[in-house]
Amino acid sequence: MPPIAPIDTYDQAIAFLHGRINYERTSASLSATDFKLDRMRQLMERLGNPHERIPAVHVAGTKGKGSTAAMLAAALQQSGYTVGLFTSPHLEHFEERVQVNGRMIDADSLVRLVRVLAQVTAQIDSEMPGLNPTFFELTTSLGWLYYIQERVDVVVLEVGLGGRLDSTNICRPEVCVITTISRDHTHVLGSRLAEIAAEKAGIIKDSVPVVSGVLAPEAQEVIEQIAARRSAPLKQLNRDFSYSLAETTTTGKQVVDVRCDQETESFEVALLGQHQAYNTALVVAALHVLRQRTWCLPKDACRTAISQVTWPARIEQIRSQPTVILDAAHNWASVGALLKTLDTIPCAGRRCLILSTTKDKDVAGLLRRLLPAFDVVIVTQYITNPRAVPANELQELAATICDRPLHVAATPAVAWSMAQSITTADDLIVVAGSFFLAAELRPLILAKS
Numbered sequence: 001m002p003p004i005a006p007i008d009t010y011d012q013a014i015a016f017l018h019g020r021i022n023y024e025r026t027s028a029s030l031s032a033t034d035f036k037l038d039r040m041r042q043l044m045e046r047l048g049n050p051h052e053r054i055p056a057v058h059v060a061g062t063k064g065k066g067s068t069a070a071m072l073a074a075a076l077q078q079s080g081y082t083v084g085l086f087t088s089p090h091l092e093h094f095e096e097r098v099q100v101n102g103r104m105i106d107a108d109s110l111v112r113l114v115r116v117l118a119q120v121t122a123q124i125d126s127e128m129p130g131l132n133p134t135f136f137e138l139t140t141s142l143g144w145l146y147y148i149q150e151r152v153d154v155v156v157l158e159v160g161l162g163g164r165l166d167s168t169n170i171c172r173p174e175v176c177v178i179t180t181i182s183r184d185h186t187h188v189l190g191s192r193l194a195e196i197a198a199e200k201a202g203i204i205k206d207s208v209p210v211v212s213g214v215l216a217p218e219a220q221e222v223i224e225q226i227a228a229r230r231s232a233p234l235k236q237l238n239r240d241f242s243y244s245l246a247e248t249t250t251t252g253k254q255v256v257d258v259r260c261d262q263e264t265e266s267f268e269v270a271l272l273g274q275h276q277a278y279n280t281a282l283v284v285a286a287l288h289v290l291r292q293r294t295w296c297l298p299k300d301a302c303r304t305a306i307s308q309v310t311w312p313a314r315i316e317q318i319r320s321q322p323t324v325i326l327d328a329a330h331n332w333a334s335v336g337a338l339l340k341t342l343d344t345i346p347c348a349g350r351r352c353l354i355l356s357t358t359k360d361k362d363v364a365g366l367l368r369r370l371l372p373a374f375d376v377v378i379v380t381q382y383i384t385n386p387r388a389v390p391a392n393e394l395q396e397l398a399a400t401i402c403d404r405p406l407h408v409a410a411t412p413a414v415a416w417s418m419a420q421s422i423t424t425a426d427d428l429i430v431v432a433g434s435f436f437l438a439a440e441l442r443p444l445i446l447a448k449s
Contacts, residue, residue: 164202
C-alpha cells in the first residue's frame, strides 16, 4: 500500500476529500454506471458498519428534500432527541453537510475522522482496484462516524442523487419520505417520470412506512407498486393527508393547515411559498408515522420547531431596498415554485435576474420559464465549478428566447456589482439557476448588507 499523505490540519482533510472523484464538481458527463452501492458497503464494512447502529429518516425527491429534512430534524430535536442531519451540497462551508442538533461538525473531529477514512480508503484503493470511494461516499461515511461519536438518537438523511444507488441508501430507516418527482439529472435517472420515480422509490425498504408527496399519476403509480411489493405502508398526499395555505402572519410567516389521520393542525412556517406548505404537510405526515412507531414527539414541540426553521438559498430574502431573493432553483419544478412565490412579494419597480446554470441541466427549458418573468437579465458563470455554462453561451441562447434587456458578467461578483448599478430601492433582484451561484454570491451580498 502506498504511503498516505499526512492529514494533520483542516486544510489537509478537506484537500483529501476533494481529491477524490467528485460528481458534484466534475465537468465530465455522468451516467448511471458511475453510481453503485458496492463501494459504499465495502467502505462502511471496514468502518464497522456505523449506519446499522442508528435509526434514520430518509428523504428523497427532485425538490424540497433539503427543507423537508431540516424541518424533520428540528422537530425531532425540539422533542428532546439528539439528531444528526446530513444534507448536500453545502453553500459556504463543507461542515454544513454534517450537523448534530443544528451544529456543524467541528474541525478537530473532521480532521481526526478523515484521517481514519484516508487509511481505509488507501486499503480499498490498493486491494480492490476499480472500487475507489468517491467524495460523496467518503462524506457520507464521515457523517456516520461523527453521529456515532456524538451518540445521536436518529439521523435525518437527504439523498444526494436519485435514491436507489445513492450512498445514503444503506441506512436503516424508520420512515422514508419522497417529496416530489420531476425531470432532473435525466442522463442518470432517465427522462420519463416513471423511470425517475423508480430511482427515487429505491429508498423504500421492506415493511418500512413511506410518506409520498408525488402527484403525477405516472410517477405515483410506480411508487405505489414498489411500496406494495415491499409491504411498505404508504401515506399519499391528497389521499391520506392534505394541506391548505391559510394566511400570512404579521411576522411574515405563512400559516399552513395540515389534515392527517382525521386531525387538522395549524403550523406557522418561516419558509415561504406554496411549495413549503407542501413540504410542511410531508413533515407532519412523517411525524405521525414516527409517533405510531413509538417515538415521543409532542405536538407543541413540533409546531415550535417547524415555525423556526430557515433554510439558506431556498427563496431566501437576504436584503431589502432593493429586495434581494436568493434561490437555488435549477429545474422546471423548482423554477415554478420560485415564480409562484415571487408573485406574492410586493415590487413597485423592475425585476432583475442574475442567472447562471450547469451544463447537465435543461438550460433552454430553464431560460424559457425564467426569462419572461423578469424585466432585465444578467447572465454569468460561477467560478468554483467547471460544470458552469459559459456566460457567452447563456447570452446567445437567452437572446433567442426573449427580448429582455440582457447583460453579461464574467463572474458572479461582477454580476452583483452590475445589478446594484442598474437597480433602485423599489426593484427586486433575484439570484437563481444554480446552487453553486447561490453559494458564491450569498457571502458577498451579506457582507455588504
